[in-house]
Amino acid sequence: MAMVGSVPNQSKPLWLLAELTYRCPLQCPYCSNPLDIAKYKEELDTEGWLRVLREARKMGAAQLGFSGGEPLVRQDLEILIAEGRKLGYYTNLITSGVGMDEARIAAFKEAGLDHIQISFQASNEELNNYLGGSDSFQHKYDMARLVKKYEYPMVLNIVIHRQNIDQIEDIIKMTIDLQADYVELASTQYYGWSKLNEAQLLPTREQLARAERIAHEYQERMKGRMRILYVVPDYYETRPKACMNGWGSIFLTISPDGSALPCHAARQLPGMTFPNVRTHSVDWIWNQSPTFNFYRGDNWMQEPCRSCPEKTKDFGGCRCQAYMLTGDATNADPVCDKSAYHAELVAQVDAMTMKPLSSRDTKPLVFRNMRNSKELASA
Amino acid sequence: MSDELPPTLIPRIAPMFRLQWEEAQNCHVLLYPEGMVKLGGSAGEILKRIDGKKSISTLIDELKAQFPGVPLEADVHKFLETAYGNGWLRSESK
Ligand code: SF4
């Protein structure tokens, strides 16, 4: 049971993620946005966002991420960056690069933007454009060059899955060519759209082992020049990730309509209502709201987590994964091999990945776009 | 130490990082893409003096003047080595 307000909350929302919009010119089939993106028409206006930035900063937020959807769609992005920087945030722009041009890169610099992260879908034009559902590869490439020209620290992010994992070496070479400071090779996490497309996206163990070996080789080779982070899909692990560093511990996500989430995937959890910055202060949302207190600390845990010495390390893993795979969000994340559901998860993943790749391909990828979102809602 | 940092070396904060006083943490912090390092009191005292113009020996003189009688030279060197090792600091010659 959640004991609302029973423990004084010591935590601070160090990380504020502003999902400015769910509009996006791309259609990645692994997008972690919710399936019902088409419903989010009422976006917070500039004033609303400015108020969120000020309130969260006062509470100790230091990192500010602008994401989406595609944040470049918002024409007030320059204003938000400037205010964020003035308030003392480290400002991060998390973008696909589509909607960027040199004038805007310069304007962001002027506004005080600290860092730009660009995502690529793949290392070659054809696959990149297929996965993103748009002709964007060359443009991204040009934008990444400009980001370096304007002396931003640059992170390149590539979501890794079955369709691009065998090209991991080319992907890394591309990031070296683009002079990234930091590269995130992030295995798909199966929420939202990627859950729909799981069978087509989940790589095999063999593919993973090979990719991991190559990533480690380059980590060694690039030491001191470029940091490479390689995140394996946690389905193949025996301990869960410390999801969000614990619920309501350091992360605060505000979605386009102003609703506040402890994690951008949390919307799928049952019985939760997410407080909105239109009706409540950020302080109340973080410290007082039932939602942010629900899985805070460890009062909500059942066995095996409750008596587990590792609970301060991984906080029982991901609530969404526990819910999706066991039907109860207060269970241990079944990635953990202490979970009674772990064997079932392994069997499911094996069944999915052992199938010959050709037979897994018969179901087409569902691309993330407003039309599919509306169709899913009416299905 | 054989590869001790030369006293004439001029450190500056690497472009990936931003140093600032963080009221909510009550300490200096280094901010970088999607992360933050909290700095102890002496680390903050050292880093806040680094401006890309002063050499290591100037920094040490300043610190000695600020904290008279404290034997700080070895500690400053040790910290600067860690800071270079972590990529927080850069120098043209390094
Ligand atoms: S993952 Fe792709 S579709 Fe989703 S917001 Fe990012 S760029 Fe757009």
Ligand code: SF4
């Ligand atoms: S039992 Fe729970 S707390 Fe312990 S390692 Fe597994 S998930 Fe983490």
